[in-house]
Amino acid sequence: xxxxxxxxxxxxxxxxxxxxxxxxxxxxxxxxxxxxxxxxxxxxxxxxxxxxxxxxxxxxxxxxxxxxxxxxxxxxxxxxxxxxxxxxxxxxxxxxxxxxxxxxxxxxxxxxxxxxxxxxxxxxxxxxxxxxxxxxxxxxxxxxxxxxxxxxxxxxxxxxxxxxxxxxxxxxxxxxxxxxxxxxxxxxxxxxxxxxxxxxxxxxxxxxxxxxxxxxxxxxxxxxxxxxxxxxxxxxxxxxxxxxxxxxxxxxxxxxxxxxxxxxxxxxxxxxxxxxxxxxxxxxxxxxxxxxxxxxxxxxxxxxxxxxxxxxxxxxxxxxxxxxxxxxxxxxxxxxxxxxxxxxxxxxxxxxxxxxxxxxxxxxxxxxxxxxxxxxxxxxxxxxxxxxxxxxxxxxxxxxxxxxxxxxxxxxxxxxxxxxxxxxxxxxxxxxxxxxxxxxxxxxxxxxxxxxxxxxxxxxxxxxxxxxxxxxxxxxx
Amino acid sequence: xxxxxxxxxxxxxxxxxxxxxxxxxxxxxxxxxxxxxxxxxxxxxxxxxxxxxxxxxxxxxxxxxxxxxxxxxxxxxxxxxxxxxxxxxxxxxxxxxxxxxxxxxxxxxxxxxxxxxxxxxxxxxxxxxxxxxxxxxxxxxxxxxxxxxxxxxxxxxxxxxxxxxxxxxxxxxxxxxxxxxxxxxxxxxxxxxxxxxxxxxxxxxxxxxxxxxxxxxxxxxxxxxxxxxxxxxxxxxxxxxxxxxxxxxxxxxxxxxxxxxxxxxxxxxxxxxxxxxxxxxxxxxxxxxxxxxxxxxxxxxxxxxxxxxxxxxxxxxxxxxxxxxxxxxxxxxxxxxxxxxxxxxxxxxxxxxxxxxxxxxxxxxxxxxxxxxxxxxxxxxxxxxxxxxxxxxxxxxxxxxxxxxxxxxxxxxxxxxxxxxxxxxxxxxxxxxxxxxxxxxxxxxxxxxxxxxxxxxxxxxxxxxxxxxxxxxxxxx
Numbered sequence: 001x002x003x004x005x006x007x008x009x010x011x012x013x014x015x016x017x018x019x020x021x022x023x024x025x026x027x028x029x030x031x032x033x034x035x036x037x038x039x040x041x042x043x044x045x046x047x048x049x050x051x052x053x054x055x056x057x058x059x060x061x062x063x064x065x066x067x068x069x070x071x072x073x074x075x076x077x078x079x080x081x082x083x084x085x086x087x088x089x090x091x092x093x094x095x096x097x098x099x100x101x102x103x104x105x106x107x108x109x110x111x112x113x114x115x116x117x118x119x120x121x122x123x124x125x126x127x128x129x130x131x132x133x134x135x136x137x138x139x140x141x142x143x144x145x146x147x148x149x150x151x152x153x154x155x156x157x158x159x160x161x162x163x164x165x166x167x168x169x170x171x172x173x174x175x176x177x178x179x180x181x182x183x184x185x186x187x188x189x190x191x192x193x194x195x196x197x198x199x200x201x202x203x204x205x206x207x208x209x210x211x212x213x214x215x216x217x218x219x220x221x222x223x224x225x226x227x228x229x230x231x232x233x234x235x236x237x238x239x240x241x242x243x244x245x246x247x248x249x250x251x252x253x254x255x256x257x258x259x260x261x262x263x264x265x266x267x268x269x270x271x272x273x274x275x276x277x278x279x280x281x282x283x284x285x286x287x288x289x290x291x292x293x294x295x296x297x298x299x300x301x302x303x304x305x306x307x308x309x310x311x312x313x314x315x316x317x318x319x320x321x322x323x324x325x326x327x328x329x330x331x332x333x334x335x336x337x338x339x340x341x342x343x344x345x346x347x348x349x350x351x352x353x354x355x356x357x358x359x360x361x362x363x364x365x366x367x368x369x370x371x372x373x374x375x376x377x378x379x380x381x382x383x384x385x386x387x388x389x390x391x392x393x394x395x396x397x398x399x400x401x402x403x404x405x406x407x408x409x410x411x412x413x414x415x416x417x418x419x420x421x422x423x424x425x426x427x428x429x430x431x432x433x434x435x436x437x438x439x440x441x442x443x444x445x446x447x448x449x450x451x452x453x454x455x456x457x458x459x460x461x462x463x464x465x466x467x468x469x470x471x472x473x474x475x476x477x
Numbered sequence: 478x479x480x481x482x483x484x485x486x487x488x489x490x491x492x493x494x495x496x497x498x499x500x501x502x503x504x505x506x507x508x509x510x511x512x513x514x515x516x517x518x519x520x521x522x523x524x525x526x527x528x529x530x531x532x533x534x535x536x537x538x539x540x541x542x543x544x545x546x547x548x549x550x551x552x553x554x555x556x557x558x559x560x561x562x563x564x565x566x567x568x569x570x571x572x573x574x575x576x577x578x579x580x581x582x583x584x585x586x587x588x589x590x591x592x593x594x595x596x597x598x599x600x601x602x603x604x605x606x607x608x609x610x611x612x613x614x615x616x617x618x619x620x621x622x623x624x625x626x627x628x629x630x631x632x633x634x635x636x637x638x639x640x641x642x643x644x645x646x647x648x649x650x651x652x653x654x655x656x657x658x659x660x661x662x663x664x665x666x667x668x669x670x671x672x673x674x675x676x677x678x679x680x681x682x683x684x685x686x687x688x689x690x691x692x693x694x695x696x697x698x699x700x701x702x703x704x705x706x707x708x709x710x711x712x713x714x715x716x717x718x719x720x721x722x723x724x725x726x727x728x729x730x731x732x733x734x735x736x737x738x739x740x741x742x743x744x745x746x747x748x749x750x751x752x753x754x755x756x757x758x759x760x761x762x763x764x765x766x767x768x769x770x771x772x773x774x775x776x777x778x779x780x781x782x783x784x785x786x787x788x789x790x791x792x793x794x795x796x797x798x799x800x801x802x803x804x805x806x807x808x809x810x811x812x813x814x815x816x817x818x819x820x821x822x823x824x825x826x827x828x829x830x831x832x833x834x835x836x837x838x839x840x841x842x843x844x845x846x847x848x849x850x851x852x853x854x855x856x857x858x859x860x861x862x863x864x865x866x867x868x869x870x871x872x873x874x875x876x877x878x879x880x881x882x883x884x885x886x887x888x889x890x891x892x893x894x895x896x897x898x899x900x901x902x903x904x905x906x907x908x909x910x911x912x913x914x915x916x917x918x919x920x921x922x923x924x925x926x927x928x929x930x931x932x933x934x935x936x937x938x939x940x941x942x943x944x945x946x947x948x949x950x951x952x953x954x
Contacts, residue, residue, distance in 0.1 A: 029680075030680050034703070186663075190636055190639055203507050222726070224479070224511050225511050226511070228722050249699070260817045261814060261817065263741075274831070281839055289807060290850060293799070293896075296798065299795075304795045308791075311788060314784045314788045317791070318777045318780035319777050320798060321797060325769070325934060326769075329766055333743045333765075333927075340738065344730060346749045346751060347750065358751075358755060369766075373770055453805065461798065
C-alpha cells in the first residue's frame with residue numbers, strides 16, 4: 001500500500017466506526033482519489049461500502065475508477081442499484097467503459113440502461129468501437145470552438161465547458177459539420193486580443209488519431225509529438241473525442257507487460273498476475289511449454305544418432321548442457337535486444353541486414369571468448385585428473401598417461417570450436433527471428449528466450465557431435 | 478521514417494536547393510517539430526545545416542531537441558558557435574540539460590558559459606542534481622502564484638508567464654519563502670470570481686516529488702495519480718520545478734528497455750542498440766555470458782559423476798537437454814511474470830509466500846502435464862523400435878524383446894518423474910529469485926531467463942540422474 005494511504009487508514013476506520021461521517025467526507029475530499037481508493041479497499045467490505053456512501057458523488061466516481069475490477073464488482077453489490085448508477089453516472093466516460101468491460105454482461109447492460117440519456121449515448125458511442133482501438137479509450141469531454149467565434153467567445157466557452165473537460169490545455173476548432181480543422185493551445189487564446197477571431201490564430205496544422213486505429217498507434221504518436229492529449233476523428237474526419245496522456249500511459253504499460261510475458265515464453269495474461277486463477281495461469285503457460293518440450297525432443301533424436309560415440313566416450317555427453325546452453329543464452333540476449341528495439345521503433349524491418357552484420361561480429365567475438373574459457377576448463381580438468389592419478393598410483397609420465405593427456409587437449413579444442421559455432425548460431429537465430437516474425441505480421445515478442453533456446457539446442461547438439469566426430473576420430477572415438 | 482516526414486522530405490529538399498528560404502521557413506513552421514527533425518536528419522549534412530539556419534529561433538530549438546545525440550553534435554559543428562548558442566538559449570531547460578549531458582564535456586562547458594546569465598543559472602541548477610534523480614528531468618518553466626493574490630491577479634500572471642510555461646493546466650501556490658503550499662487547476666481559477674483571493678480556493682492538499690528522489694518514483698506517482706505534471710520541491714520544501722508527463726514517459730520507456738535487456742541476460746545498454754559500437758555491445762554481453770558459462774560448467778561436473786551409468790545406458794544421456802530445458806523454460810516464465818509484477822507494483826515483497834503457494838501449484842500441474850508427454854514419447858519410441866526390429870528380423874515376441882520393452886516403460890517413468898521434479902524446481906526458483914534479489918536491494922530484473930535456466934540446469938541434471946539410479950537400478954543400469 002502507498003505510504004500516504006497506510007498512514008491515513010486507521011483514522012478513516014475510526015471515523016467510520018464512530019459514524020463521524022461529515023468529518024470523514026471533508027477529510028477524504030482533501031485526499032487524492034487514488035489514495036482514498038487504497039484506504040477504502042483495505043477495509044472490510046461493510047466499512048468500504050459505508051465509506052463510499054459518505055463520499056461526495058463526484059469524489060465517489062473518481063475513487064471508484066481507481067479500484068480494481070474485483071473490488072468494483074463487490075462494491076456494486078454492496079451499494080445496491082441506485083447508488084451504483086449515481087456513481088457510474090458521475091464517472092468519466094472512458095473510465096466508465098473500462099468498468100463496464102470488466103463487469104458481467106448483464107450487470108453492465110442494466111447499468112447502461114439506467115444512465116441518463118445523454119451519458120448513455122456517450123457510453124454507447126465508445127462501446128461501439130472494438131477492443132484495442134483508439135475509440136475505446138477516448139473521452140468525449142473536451143472543448144470545441146468555432147473558427148468564426150471571437151477569442152472572447154472562445155474563452156467564455158472554456159469557462160462553460162471547462163468544468164467537465166478532461167484537459168483544457170488544448171481547444172479543438174471544428175467546422176459546421178463537426179469536422180476537426182485545427183487545434184489551439186489555451187495559452188495562445190489567453191494571450192490573444194479578445195476581439196480577434198479564432199480563425200485569425202489558426203494554422204490548420206494538427207496531429208490527430210483515427211478512432212479505429214490500434215491503441216499502440218496512440219502510444220507512439222503521443223511519445224513522438226510530446227503531447228498530453230490528441231484529438232480522435234472518425235473515418236469522415238468528424239471530431240469524436242480525445243485521448244489523454246494518462247490513459248495512453250496505461251495502454252503503454254499493459255503492452256509492455258504483454259511483451260515481457262511473451263518474452264518469458266508464455267501467452268500474455270489478461271489480468272494482474274495475482275488475480276488470475278491458477279488454472280487460467282496454467283493454461284496460459286502450458287501451451288508454449290508443451291510446444292517447446294515437443295520441439296526439444298528433437299535433441300534426444302539428434303543425440304541418439306550418436307549413441308555409439310557416447311558409449312565409447314561418455315565424457316562427450318557430460319558437456320552437452322554446457323554447450324547447448326551457451327547458444328541459448330547468447331540467443332536470449334540477441335532476441336531481447338532486437339525485440340525491444342523493434343517495439344520502440346529504433347529498428348525497422350529494413351535494418352535486418354545491418355543487424356545481421358553486427359550480430360555476426362558480436363557472435364564471433366562472444367563465441368571465441370567463451371570457447372577459450374571452455375578450452376582452459378577442459379585442460380585444467382585433464383591435468384588435475386592426471387596429478388590426482390599420479391598422487392594415488394605414484395606413477396610418473398608413462399606413454400599411456402601422455403596419450404590420455406593429448407586426448408584432453410583434443411577434447412578441449414572440440415569444446416572450443418563447438419562453443420564458437422553454437423554461440424554464433426544462437427546470436428544469428430536470436431537476432432533474425434524477430435525480423436522474420438514481424439515480416440510475417442506476427443508479434444516479434446513471440447520470439448521468446450525459451451523459443452530461441454529450443455531452436456538453438458537441436459542444431460547445437462548436431463554442431464557439437466559433428467565437431468567431435470571430425471576432431472576426435474581415431475583418438476577418443 | 479514517419480509517413481508525414483517521408484511525404485514532405487522531397488519538397489523540403491527542393492526548397493533548400495532552390496534557396497527559397499522564406500517559403501521554407503513558413504512551411505516548416507506548420508509541421509510538427511518531431512517531423513521537421515526527421516525530415517532534416519534525412520538530408521545530407523550541408524542541407525541539414527542550411528535548413529536549420531532558416532528556421533525561426535524557437536522552432537529551431539524545438540526541432541533540435543528531437544534529433545538524436547549524434548546528429549546534434551554534427552550539427553553543432555556545422556552551425557558554428559554563435560548559432561548553436563542562440564538555439565540552445567531557446568531550448569527548454571530540461572531538453573537543454575539532456576543535450577549537454579550527451580555532448581563532450583568541453584563543448585558542453587563552452588555552451589553553458591555562453592548562455593545568458595538567467596538561462597545559465599537555470600541550467601546549472603538542474604545539472605546540480607545527480608543523474609537519475611527527479612531534479613535532473615524537471616523544468617523551471619511553470620506558473621507560481623501567491624495565496625494573497627486575487628483570482629484576477631492570478632489570471633494576469635498566467636497571461637504573463639504563460640508564453641514560457643510548459644503547462645498552464647496547473648498553477649502552483651507558494652508562500653513568501655517560496656515553499657509550495659498548494660496546487661490549483663487552471664479550470665478552478667478560470668471558473669472562480671475574479672475578486673476572490675487565491676487563498677479562498679486553497680485545499681492545501683497536493684502531491685509533490687522531491688528533487689533528489691529516483692526518477693522511477695516520478696513514473697509511479699504520475700501513473701498512480703493520473704497527473705500530467707507534478708511539482709518538485711527541494712529538501713526544505715521550496716518549489717524548484719515541475720516534471721511533465723512527456724519527460725516521465727521517456728524515463729518509463731528507458732527503464733523498461735533496461736529491464737528487458739537485463740531479462741535477456743545482459744547489462745543494460747546506455748544508448749540505442751544500433752548506435753552502440755560493436756566492442757561496447759560485446760562488453761555488455763560477455764560478462765553475463767561468461768559468468769553463466771562458468772556456472773553451467775557445474776553440469777559437466779555433475780554429469781561426470783554419472784559417467785559409468787552413461788556408459789552402461791547411453792540412452793539416458795540423450796534425454797538430458799530435453800529434461801533440463803523444461804526446467805529452464807518454466808523458470809523463464811515464472812521469473813518474467815514476477816519481475817514485471819514487481820516492477821509495476823502489482824506485487825510487493827510481502828506477497829512472496831502467496832506467490833510461492835501459487836507457483837507450487839502451477840509447477841506441479843505444468844510438470845505433471847509435460848511429464849505425461851515425456852512418458853508417451855518414450856513408450857511410442859520404444860514400441861516403434863520394437864516393430865522396426867521385428868520387421869527387419871522377422872522375430873516375434875521373445876523373452877528378450879519383452880524385457881527390452883519393459884525397460885522402455887521404466888525409462889518412460891524415469892523421464893516423467895524427472896520432468897515433474899525439474900519443472901517444479903524451475904518454477905520455484907524462477908518465481909522466488911526476484912523476491913530474494915529485491916530483498917537484498919538488488920534489481921529483480923537481474924534474475925534473467927538465462928540466469929534462472931543455469932541455476933535450474935545444474936540441479937536438473939542431478940534430479941534426473943538420481944531418479945534414473947533409483948528407478949532403473951537392476952534393469953538398464
